[in-house]
């Protein structure tokens with residue numbers, strides 16, 4: 001019942017399917033039984049409230065899968081400390097299902113998998129226990145924040161080793177949206193297609209970040225150049241630069257066998273990961289030594305308008321500033337627990353806008369009276385008129401503006 005499993009379970013239950021939402025984490029389970037979402041996702045609270053009587057939240061420790069015709073697995077598949085995909089949760093769940101599931105039920109793997117996992121690990125595991133379960137892969141491709149809408153519309157890729165299983169899975173997912181495009185292929189191709197989606201996005205974000213670094217070198221505004229490149233142009237669009245990470249994009253490249261020295265995916269990983277160092281080095285050009293300096297950071301999540309801090313480069317940035325540079329960092333994020341208020345963070349001498357949450361659009365010049373230096377990672381504050389403030393303003397991909405209007409005046 002995580003960020004993938006819960007929205008999916010609620011979507012099925014809203015279509016009249018009897019759903020058991022099985023969860024291992026006791027506090028998550030408690031919240032769900034009280035109809036309280038364990039995390040923020042648009043529309044989730046409403047869906048939970050409406051789901052009365054059609055979804056039953058159950059503890060993994062005591063649940064018997066015997067009563068289910070179809071079992072969907074959506075547990076996490078993170079990397080381990082050696083940057084290897086950690087499939088232990090999936091394997092544990094498969095073993096557990098095998099203990100109680102009836103023969104001929106269908107297991108659908110919704111988690112992101114290394115291409116070949118079903119064939120090389122899951123099927124042999126089920127075979128060793130002597131069960132005859134049908135296995136299909138149907139990878140989740142939603143973005144956090146828009147899950148409830150996308151579940152009903154995104155095309156599904158179903159990997160199945162026999163046509164009958166594929167057809168049943170197709171029928172099941174068609175319940176979520178009549179117009180959904182559903183294609184059946186083999187399991188390895190379905191597993192790979194999901195990874196290709198995420199790696200493609202991730203490499204594209206790295207390219208946007210490379211454009212930002214280039215723009216700083218040649219003295220242009222990357223956002224302006226990208227906006228012009230995209231305007232009315234039918235091939236694209238090029239994304240805007242910014243820290244690219246999160247629990248999916250940051251890890252999924254490591255699910256491919258070619259993270260070798262010369263792989264583009266690996267280069268993209270290094271480039272995206274280096275953005276936090278680049279931000280700090282830019283600040284250090286203005287302040288030789290930031291040890292002991294008070295730095296306010298706005299945003300801690302891995303992207304805008306979500307409450308998920310997993311694999312967040314904003315958190316990495318905060319840690320680098322604190323641990324490696326000795327800065328005194330305070331932070332505020334509207335979606336997480338905070339020890340400082342928004343205004344306290346805005347009162348810092350150095351301010352970094354790390355995550356472009358929509359609510360930060362409300363920040364105005366009067367709130368920035370004590371700030372001397374702004375690093376605006378997303379260019380979100382670029383519209384502010386700081387000409388009467390003694391503020392150095394820098395954005396990722398746009399380095400030259402010192403107290404912008406002033407420097408422009410100087411050049412005339």
Ligand SMILES: NC(=O)c1ccc[n+]([C@@H]2O[C@H](COP(=O)([O-])OP(=O)(O)OC[C@H]3O[C@@H](n4cnc5c(N)ncnc54)[C@H](O)[C@@H]3O)[C@@H](O)[C@H]2O)c1
Pocket residue numbers: 001002003004005022023024025028060074075076077078089092093110111112113140141142143144247248
């Ligand atoms: N988060 C996303 O936006 C997203 C999008 C597409 C794909 N994915 C993939 O989907 C999978 C799940 O990701 P997530 O973000 O939902 O993870 P998550 O950590 O939010 O959810 C996993 C849930 O499974 C529970 N769990 C773990 N072991 C269990 C067990 N044995 N029995 C029952 N519950 C158990 C955890 O307590 C947690 O609630 C991953 O493979 C991820 O890569 C995630």
